[in-house]
Amino acid sequence: MVCAPTVEVPRGSVSAKRSWPPSCGHFPQNGDSEKGAAGAVVEEAADHACSSSASARNGGLPHDPQPGRDESGETQPPGDGDARPSDSQTESMVLDVMPLAFAAPQSSAVDSANGSMEDAAPQSSAVDSANGSMEDAGYIADSLMVEGKGGQGSDQLAKDEGVTANGDGRVAGSGEDDGELESESRKKRWSTSVVNPPPKRREVSAKRRFPPGCGSAAVTGMGIGGHNAAPMFVRDDSNEKMEAKIEEVGGATEARDYKIQEPQVVDNVVLDDFAGGQHDYDHPQNVVTNYSPTHSFFEEMDDRTPLHESTSLPVVAGDSDARSVCEGSLPKGTSRTPPIGIVYVKRNGKRKLKHDNIDKDSLNRSSKDSKCEHHVATDQIEEKDVVGLTTKRVTIQALMAPDQCPWKQPRKSIASVSKSLTPRNNVKKKDATPRQEFPFKVTPSTSTRHEKREDQEGSSPEDVETSLALDVHERSNKFCVTLLPCAASGDESVGTQSKLAKMDERSPLHEWEHEPLVTVDVKYEERLQEGNLMAHARGLVNVKTKGENEGLVNVKTKGKNEGLVSVKVNVTRLDETGIFGEVTPKNMISSTQRRVTRSNMKVEQCMVARKSKHDGINKDTLNRSTKESECGNHLLTDQTKENDGTGLVPNTAVLALMAPDNCPWTQGKQSIAGASQLLSCKNKYLTVREGVCLPDISEGKESIPICVINTIDGMQPMPFRYITEVIYPPSYKKAPPKGCDCTNGCLDSSECACAVKNEGEIPFNLYNAIVYTKPVIYECGPSCRCPPTCHNRVSQHGPKIQLEIFKTGKTGWGVRSPSFISSGSFICEYVGEVLQETEAERTENDEYLFDIGRDSDDDEEEDSQSSTSEIMKEAVGYTIDAAKCGNVGRFINHSCSPNLHAQDVLWDHDDTRVPHVMLFAEKNIRPLQELTYDYNYNIGQVRQNGKEKIKECFCGSSKCRLRLY
Numbered sequence: 001m002v003c004a005p006t007v008e009v010p011r012g013s014v015s016a017k018r019s020w021p022p023s024c025g026h027f028p029q030n031g032d033s034e035k036g037a038a039g040a041v042v043e044e045a046a047d048h049a050c051s052s053s054a055s056a057r058n059g060g061l062p063h064d065p066q067p068g069r070d071e072s073g074e075t076q077p078p079g080d081g082d083a084r085p086s087d088s089q090t091e092s093m094v095l096d097v098m099p100l101a102f103a104a105p106q107s108s109a110v111d112s113a114n115g116s117m118e119d120a121a122p123q124s125s126a127v128d129s130a131n132g133s134m135e136d137a138g139y140i141a142d143s144l145m146v147e148g149k150g151g152q153g154s155d156q157l158a159k160d161e162g163v164t165a166n167g168d169g170r171v172a173g174s175g176e177d178d179g180e181l182e183s184e185s186r187k188k189r190w191s192t193s194v195v196n197p198p199p200k201r202r203e204v205s206a207k208r209r210f211p212p213g214c215g216s217a218a219v220t221g222m223g224i225g226g227h228n229a230a231p232m233f234v235r236d237d238s239n240e241k242m243e244a245k246i247e248e249v250g251g252a253t254e255a256r257d258y259k260i261q262e263p264q265v266v267d268n269v270v271l272d273d274f275a276g277g278q279h280d281y282d283h284p285q286n287v288v289t290n291y292s293p294t295h296s297f298f299e300e301m302d303d304r305t306p307l308h309e310s311t312s313l314p315v316v317a318g319d320s321d322a323r324s325v326c327e328g329s330l331p332k333g334t335s336r337t338p339p340i341g342i343v344y345v346k347r348n349g350k351r352k353l354k355h356d357n358i359d360k361d362s363l364n365r366s367s368k369d370s371k372c373e374h375h376v377a378t379d380q381i382e383e384k385d386v387v388g389l390t391t392k393r394v395t396i397q398a399l400m401a402p403d404q405c406p407w408k409q410p411r412k413s414i415a416s417v418s419k420s421l422t423p424r425n426n427v428k429k430k431d432a433t434p435r436q437e438f439p440f441k442v443t444p445s446t447s448t449r450h451e452k453r454e455d456q457e458g459s460s461p462e463d464v465e466t467s468l469a470l471d472v473h474e475r476s477n478k479f480c481v482t483l484l485p486c487a488a489s490g491d492e493s494v495g496t497q498s499k500l501a502k503m504d505e506r507s508p509l510h511e512w513e514h515e516p517l518v519t520v521d522v523k524y525e526e527r528l529q530e531g532n533l534m535a536h537a538r539g540l541v542n543v544k545t546k547g548e549n550e551g552l553v554n555v556k557t558k559g560k561n562e563g564l565v566s567v568k569v570n571v572t573r574l575d576e577t578g579i580f581g582e583v584t585p586k587n588m589i590s591s592t593q594r595r596v597t598r599s600n601m602k603v604e605q606c607m608v609a610r611k612s613k614h615d616g617i618n619k620d621t622l623n624r625s626t627k628e629s630e631c632g633n634h635l636l637t638d639q640t641k642e643n644d645g646t647g648l649v650p651n652t653a654v655l656a657l658m659a660p661d662n663c664p665w666t667q668g669k670q671s672i673a674g675a676s677q678l679l680s681c682k683n684k685y686l687t688v689r690e691g692v693c694l695p696d697i698s699e700g701k702e703s704i705p706i707c708v709i710n711t712i713d714g715m716q717p718m719p720f721r722y723i724t725e726v727i728y729p730p731s732y733k734k735a736p737p738k739g740c741d742c743t744n745g746c747l748d749s750s751e752c753a754c755a756v757k758n759e760g761e762i763p764f765n766l767y768n769a770i771v772y773t774k775p776v777i778y779e780c781g782p783s784c785r786c787p788p789t790c791h792n793r794v795s796q797h798g799p800k801i802q803l804e805i806f807k808t809g810k811t812g813w814g815v816r817s818p819s820f821i822s823s824g825s826f827i828c829e830y831v832g833e834v835l836q837e838t839e840a841e842r843t844e845n846d847e848y849l850f851d852i853g854r855d856s857d858d859d860e861e862e863d864s865q866s867s868t869s870e871i872m873k874e875a876v877g878y879t880i881d882a883a884k885c886g887n888v889g890r891f892i893n894h895s896c897s898p899n900l901h902a903q904d905v906l907w908d909h910d911d912t913r914v915p916h917v918m919l920f921a922e923k924n925i926r927p928l929q930e931l932t933y934d935y936n937y938n939i940g941q942v943r944q945n946g947k948e949k950i951k952e953c954f955c956g957s958s959k960c961r962l963r964l965y
């Protein structure tokens with residue numbers, strides 16, 4: 001179905017706008033701030049079938065004028081979802097060994113800190129190129145039109161560009177380039193794939209931002225609330241062998257200087273004494289984990305964190321899905337957990353890691369093949385025994401040298417590495433289906449320092465020396481590893497363990513003694529009638545378990561009852577959406593304990609949240625306390641009592657594990673109520689959430705509701721028709737590609753025809769996380785014999801992570817998730833109407849254009865094999881226009897330090913010119929962090945009426961290129 005015909009506007013007046021890359025739209029030139037691009041859409045769509053439903057849905061509420069500009073035209077502070085890095089986040093960086101999916105990304109976080117990730121050649125090139133373009137454009141263009149706010153930023157930008165800005169931020173002039181053909185001057189962004197070479201018709205260089213499992217962060221889960229987050233194992237050094245060293249980085253400075261210059265050793269932590277049997281292993285985060293208290297790892301951790309003072313503190317958890325069997329020294333049938341990650345990495349051999357179960361030759365081979373810079377790489381293979389009851393997996397973690405990371409090589413997948421680790425003939429049977437659950441525990445994992453093989457070419461001794469490998473095998477105990485959602489920043493992900501450590505430094509809340517901890521994603525908001533207690537919690541908090549469904553949360557309080565309050569909570573297992581249960585009134589019992597410890601003092605930064613009325617938080621109080629707050633990546637708790645005049649004493653208890661830029665106390669415009677309201681769109685308190693505009697903008701079209709939240713003003717998004725599938729031109733007939741004949745879930749990539757098209761690899765791991773990028777990824781499609789659960793069908797099923805649209809401070813509406821998102825997770829598709837380029841250029845609203853695909857001459861061979869209809873073959877290029885019809889993807893903003901990347905995916909046809917644009921997380925993303933991708937505008941090339949247009953970028957990144965275009 002196609003939306004109403006695109007309104008055609010005289011080319012001279014609108015073509016320039018259409019020439020901009022998606023979200024590169026312009027603001028009204030007539031100064032009508034009430035009508036942005038979006039406003040134009042509304043008007044245009046008044047009679048448009050696509051907008052009718054949306055209009056009805058939105059009712060009489062006002063609609064947001066336009067992205068990137070507030071109604072007053074004044075610059076707004078960044079919204080609560082602004083993805084801006086913070087020093088504190090950066091400082092908290094610690095190199096952690098992460099689980100398979102996380103390992104690489106984690107390392108890449110370090111790389112990023114070193115500048116080697118974000119500043120990696122491709123990246124740098126892109127940025128440099130962009131900057132260069134800026135300079136060139138600024139000094140060459142005779143006339144500039146600065147879009148965005150006409151504030152100081154614009155003026156300064158214009159000044160920097162060597163022009164004079166007028167009051168409204170536009171710089172007008174007459175230039176000789178006015179006469180340029182617009183079609184030539186328009187340079188749309190191309191951002192469909194970070195690894196794709198840019199289409200010839202575009203000048204934007206693609207950025208390789210996403211070295212899955214290597215650069216940004218790899219993947220283990222789907223990321224909902226940490227539900228599928230990759231588990232992380234703490235390793236015990238009780239093993240005698242230490243064959244490698246891993247550097248420990250305690251902070252940003254160290255992280256940036258992180259270089260592996262010698263063999264690294266990582267401590268292994270034995271996880272034994274698992275209770276077993278009482279936890280739901282479908283939800284690994286709820287699994288209790290015990291660990292050996294004698295482990296040196298924790299001894300060191302104890303030095304800095306009270307969390308680990310306990311002798312049986314479960315710090316590391318594992319994923320029940322991650323159990324595996326290693327074909328190493330363990331008896332056959334002994335399962336091993338997959339590599340969840342080296343929890344702590346330390347330099348100079350302080351952390352040791354044993355590698356006695358790893359096939360060194362295999363490791364060497366994988367090391368040889370890798371191209372990653374001194375970071376942890378992981379891999380795994382899943383097996384199924386002959387009776388189909390036990391899924392086993394071999395997991396390898398390796399600290400790889402730069403030129404050895406397999407994820408740095410587009411054609412190298414994790415799978416390929418794992419294959420090198422475990423002979424294919426050792427795999428009896430693979431099965432991506434949910435694994436059988438049974439108690440297991442983590443035992444000291446082993447790692448092997450790489451030894452240079454004679455046949456290793458191109459591997460420097462250092463590369464070899466710094467390669468580590470780990471595996472974990474399960475025993476009889478249960479374990480659980482939970483990845484805390486509090487990533488340090490959008491730019492540099494901080495390891496979970498480091499955040500744990502940091503959190504522990506400040507908070508005594510984890511002084512559990514001889515009690516297993518369950519790290520749960522507590523998201524509850526409960527208003528208690530008895531005693532008027534209200535509890536807000538967000539993020540992950542450690543819950544002291546007390547039975548199957550009950551736990552305790554210690555709350556740091558201030559005021560008269562300063563101390564710790566143990567709050568009983570119901571511990572509910574994660575459901576499919578990662579939503580946790582809530583605190584029940586009867587369990588909301590406070591018992592103040594005074595535990596003024598050294599660590600307590602460190603939590604003094606926590607702000608007092610006063611609830612002066614039953615029905616809300618006193619924002620002024622919050623705002624004032626915001627000024628005093630310096631909370632960072634730690635557990636924030638507080639509680640106050642205040643008589644509201646009714647004789648009742650409402651208490652407000654707040655638990656929060658927050659990053660600085662997400663903490664309500666550090667964001668003047670966000671109250672605790674607002675923060676708690678952001679917890680979940682699906683909780684039963686949705687109706688009382690502040691700022692909720694729409695409970696589900698998709699109106700049930702998405703499997704997970706997508707709510708709209710606006711705590712800044714009372715506006716709603718401009719109407720549009722919510723669609724979940726791309727709309728192709730009427731004449732375009734999709735031709736399903738020939739499918740595979742696999743009946744085993746496409747586990748044998750050598751046999752799967754779709755995998756063959758992916759150069760013999762399935763680009764997704766068993767957690768449905770993308771593990772490498774390619775110009776085009778072929779998922780299994782409608783002609784394939786494999787079931788919908790095939791692990792080569794990740795992005796075609798729509799969003800599985802809870803997303804919400806929220807009003808940002810400076811960039812209009814944005815998208816975020818209340819849940820933790822692990823790297824590689826599929827976010828959503830960029831859905832809209834597929835327009836031919838010429839048609840797109842006539843589109844009045846260019847805010848939502850997304851150039852896609854490759855030119856027909858990019859790959860003649862593919863074209864010859866394509867079953868593309870003639871109309872598509874004749875076209876030069878295509879653009880997805882989500883202005884009138886789109887999905888949640890249309891609201892995702894640009895950032896110069898994005899956390900998403902776009903990947904071309906084909907599954908229901910094989911026309912590479914109109915691929916599906918699928919957005920994946922390229923790093924771990926903490927809850928409520930705005931989701932962004934790089935629009936890849938060709939800065940300096942966007943013109944309107946022959947005049948260069950400039951649009952400021954408000955992404956807030958430290959690496960911001962200042963201009964969107």
Ligand SMILES: C[S@@+](CC[C@H](N)C(=O)[O-])C[C@H]1O[C@@H](n2cnc3c(N)ncnc32)[C@H](O)[C@@H]1O
Pocket residue numbers: 022023024025026066067068810811812813814846847848849890891892893894895952953954955964
């Ligand atoms: C695809 S839309 C994104 C959603 C949009 N913010 C909205 O409210 O509908 C792209 C537009 O958002 C705005 N935008 C996105 N990222 C931005 C950024 N980093 N800085 C300034 N404006 C941005 C620009 O107006 C851009 O044309």
